[in-house]
Amino acid sequence: MSEGDLDHIEQLEAKYPDVPRFVLLKLALRYRGVRLLAPATLAISDADYNYGPVQVFRYHDEEALKKAHPGPLLFRDGTTGLVAFEDREVFEDPYVIDHEGGKFLLYSDASKARLVDEVDFTPRPAYYGKRTSSGKPMESIATARAQRMIICAYRHCHFWDTGEQCKYCAFFTDLNETRQVSEKKFPKDVEAEDIYETVREILKEPGRVSEIYMTAGADYEGEPAFEAEVDRYINILQAIGRNFKGRFSSQLMAPAYSKAQYKKLYERTGLTTVCPNIEVWDERLFKWICPGKERFVGRAKWIQNTVDAVEVFGKGNVYTQVIGGVELAKPHGFKTEDEALASNFEACEFYSKHGVVFVSVVFGPARSSVFHDQKRPSLEYFVRLIRGLRQIREKHGLKADNDDYKHCGNHADADLERVD
Amino acid sequence: MADFPKEFLELVSDPDSVKMVATTDKHGAPHVVVKGSLRVEGQHLAFGEVIEDSDSGHYLVRSIWFNRPVAVNVTKGDKSWQVKGRTYKCLIAGPLLKDFLLRERAKRGPDADLNAVWLIEPAEIRDESLEVRRQSLEARRPLFGRHLDRASIMAEARQLAAKA
Amino acid sequence: MPPLSNQASALLADPATLKVVVAADGAGGARAELRPSLRLQEDGTLAYAEPFEASEANSLMLALHWAGKAAEILLSAPDGRAWRITAAPRRYLYTGPLFQSFYREARAEQGPNSQVGGVWVLEALKEEDAGYEARKRLEDEARPFYRYLDRSDVTPKGARA
Numbered sequence: 001m002s003e004g005d006l007d008h009i010e011q012l013e014a015k016y017p018d019v020p021r022f023v024l025l026k027l028a029l030r031y032r033g034v035r036l037l038a039p040a041t042l043a044i045s046d047a048d049y050n051y052g053p054v055q056v057f058r059y060h061d062e063e064a065l066k067k068a069h070p071g072p073l074l075f076r077d078g079t080t081g082l083v084a085f086e087d088r089e090v091f092e093d094p095y096v097i098d099h100e101g102g103k104f105l106l107y108s109d110a111s112k113a114r115l116v117d118e119v120d121f122t123p124r125p126a127y128y129g130k131r132t133s134s135g136k137p138m139e140s141i142a143t144a145r146a147q148r149m150i151i152c153a154y155r156h157c158h159f160w161d162t163g164e165q166c167k168y169c170a171f172f173t174d175l176n177e178t179r180q181v182s183e184k185k186f187p188k189d190v191e192a193e194d195i196y197e198t199v200r201e202i203l204k205e206p207g208r209v210s211e212i213y214m215t216a217g218a219d220y221e222g223e224p225a226f227e228a229e230v231d232r233y234i235n236i237l238q239a240i241g242r243n244f245k246g247r248f249s250s251q252l253m254a255p256a257y258s259k260a261q262y263k264k265l266y267e268r269t270g271l272t273t274v275c276p277n278i279e280v281w282d283e284r285l286f287k288w289i290c291p292g293k294e295r296f297v298g299r300a301k302w303i304q305n306t307v308d309a310v311e312v313f314g315k316g317n318v319y320t321q322v323i324g325g326v327e328l329a330k331p332h333g334f335k336t337e338d339e340a341l342a343s344n345f346e347a348c349e350f351y352s353k354h355g356v357v358f359v360s361v362v363f364g365p366a367r368s369s370v371f372h373d374q375k376r377p378s379l380e381y382f383v384r385l386i387r388g389l390r391q392i393r394e395k396h397g398l399k400a401d402n403d404d405y406k407h408c409g410n411h412a413d414a415d416l417e418r419v420d
Numbered sequence: 421m422a423d424f425p426k427e428f429l430e431l432v433s434d435p436d437s438v439k440m441v442a443t444t445d446k447h448g449a450p451h452v453v454v455k456g457s458l459r460v461e462g463q464h465l466a467f468g469e470v471i472e473d474s475d476s477g478h479y480l481v482r483s484i485w486f487n488r489p490v491a492v493n494v495t496k497g498d499k500s501w502q503v504k505g506r507t508y509k510c511l512i513a514g515p516l517l518k519d520f521l522l523r524e525r526a527k528r529g530p531d532a533d534l535n536a537v538w539l540i541e542p543a544e545i546r547d548e549s550l551e552v553r554r555q556s557l558e559a560r561r562p563l564f565g566r567h568l569d570r571a572s573i574m575a576e577a578r579q580l581a582a583k584a
Numbered sequence: 585m586p587p588l589s590n591q592a593s594a595l596l597a598d599p600a601t602l603k604v605v606v607a608a609d610g611a612g613g614a615r616a617e618l619r620p621s622l623r624l625q626e627d628g629t630l631a632y633a634e635p636f637e638a639s640e641a642n643s644l645m646l647a648l649h650w651a652g653k654a655a656e657i658l659l660s661a662p663d664g665r666a667w668r669i670t671a672a673p674r675r676y677l678y679t680g681p682l683f684q685s686f687y688r689e690a691r692a693e694q695g696p697n698s699q700v701g702g703v704w705v706l707e708a709l710k711e712e713d714a715g716y717e718a719r720k721r722l723e724d725e726a727r728p729f730y731r732y733l734d735r736s737d738v739t740p741k742g743a744r745a
Contacts, residue, residue: 147732205734207732207734210732244738245738399727401729401730407729
């Protein structure tokens with residue numbers, strides 16, 4: 001038995017009967033990776049499935065653009081799985097997906113010794129393949145998940161300019177080198193009008209979207225810091241808002257702005273939730289792992305600003321996330337999983353008390369990140385983590401609707417709330 | 421997986437038949453909803469779940485997560501079929517969801533919503549029409565529970581008396 | 585529990601209302617039956633005729649009764665009104681005036697060979713509006729992020745107007 005294989009899943013199922021197999025598999029696939037066998041790749045080339053590799057966070061060269069690439073994985077129960085393929089990380093013994101009898105089938109490993117389950121992929125949205133009036137492919141403006149459209153407003157993070165990027169981050173790289181792609185290849189700016197047109201097109205497909213999600217690379221220019229970025233978001237959100245009658249389901253993942261900046265955003269746009277990610281709770285580790293965030297905001301202010309945002313957006317409409325597992329990174333991380341869990345639960349308790357929804361993702365050591373050679377903790381660590389976070393949130397009457405199985409698919413702790 | 425009998429298919433596709441889906445909560449308490457949208461989709465039964473945060477939605481998730489059975493009942497007048505099965509799939513995107521959503525909007529207007537489409541894999545399909553059940557029960561237990569003033573019994577009693 | 589609401593009473597009195605009674609089967613499943621005979625009694629209890637003494641439905645209701653557990657009743661009208669009642673089986677009658685009343689009703693509707701195994705009397709414990717509009721309104725207010733953005737009336741409230 002090895003971490004995240006089928007025997008291990010069955011053991012965890014027995015030990016944690018309140019965690020369904022689908023959620024365990026979702027974690028395991030994130031952990032061990034997935035390889036598509038040739039028949040599956042061929043099936044994904046089909047117009048119904050082929051998302052292509054273009055995403056808002058990542059540069060793809062000419063060769064990559066020729067390959068078929070699926071959208072997010074869907075388990076039979078509707079759980080979304082944001083699986084990592086081998087272009088992003090190195091996997092020793094991934095699960096494999098084949099295509100037989102008209103179905104995608106998940107197997108335990110390359111030998112196909114054990115069939116795990118039937119799976120599916122999110123169908124390609126109707127707006128993919130269309131272009132804005134300025135000629136931009138719409139899928140380069142918005143990436144689709146099952147029910148969420150992700151828009152990246154600015155494709156460069158200035159923390160990288162001085163080597164102060166978050167150490168797990170691979171945004172705007174080509175997944176091979178630990179640097180962001182040049183502006184010539186991957187233009188930074190995204191026009192508000194292109195975004196407006198893309199959202200308008202998305203809405204033509206009935207029932208395709210119930211949330212607009214926006215983020216960007218960090219741009220700390222302006223006085224106070226990040227003011228230029230705030231103005232950029234306002235401009236874009238107002239453009240998106242032309243498609244709606246009023247406020248619309250939306251989340252902004254961005255730095256922890258001041259209360260005045262949040263008020264400006266709330267009052268001038270249709271934005272409904274914000275998500276300033278703390279990434280890692282421990283003070284010492286935050287400084288080490290997120291040096292840019294520490295320099296331009298600072299941990300204490302980050303936390304305070306997040307709590308202040310609740311006064312603007314309301315209880316349950318401010319989110320924050322940790323990169324689960326990164327708190328154990330060597331050499332400075334926690335030495336034991338118990339210590340790491342305690343830190344995360346302390347954070348969740350704190351935030352929940354203040355009306356902030358605290359969620360987790362599974363750390364993935366991306367090839368082009370500083371942490372590319374770090375190891376993850378055990379799969380059981382993540383099972384214990386998601387159970388604990390869900391219980392704490394439930395105690396405080398909070399639910400992660402914005403980041404649930406339909407909208408994000410990256411938060412297994414949110415998946416567990418489906419039966420609450 | 422059970423095949424669908426012709427009579428069942430006819431009853432399901434009758435717009436006037438009543439279609440119900442029964443599940444249980446985490447304590448085993450039962451719950452039923454009327455699902456007018458229920459129909460046959462290939463080897464499965466499919467229906468739309470309108471409300472994400474509904475009891476039936478939660479219980480359907482429980483049923484697929486923890487392998488609990490689901491029951492479907494289709495009835496019109498004295499005709500009735502019971503299907504016992506398991507939840508096979510929950511669709512949150514794709515052509516089938518779109519189809520159910522458009523039908524829901526045609527029925528309730530452009531502000532109608534649909535959270536998911538559920539597929540049920542039948543394990544057992546039984547004709548439970550009144551007459552079928554009566555005959556089956558009476559064949560198993562002919563003397564049990566039959567009131568003696570029933571027309572069929574009274575006729576038999578007279579025949580027995582005539583022979584004696 | 586106080587008397588059933590006017591809405592529930594009206595639905596029970598309407599012959600066009602679908603009356604469904606569902607009982608758990610003890611193995612994680614449930615069984616639903618249409619019970620057109622279900623009615624509200626003068627004393628506020630609910631009663632319906634069970635045609636078959638040896639049926640699975642009857643056994644399940646008896647099991648609930650013995651365990652002190654509740655069944656669920658769904659009332660669904662053609663105009664979209666719906667009401668849900670949680671009700672505990674309290675008595676099973678196979679003789680007496682109430683039983684006779686249901687027995688004669690079955691004869692009138694189904695002919696001289698009709699059968700009534702017994703009559704279940706239930707006590708309502710809880711009720712709620714299960715209609716589409718009420719549920720949609722509740723969900724739109726409580727969980728605005730589930731609304732498809734192409735809905736004609738999309739203005740999610742969030743926590744602030």
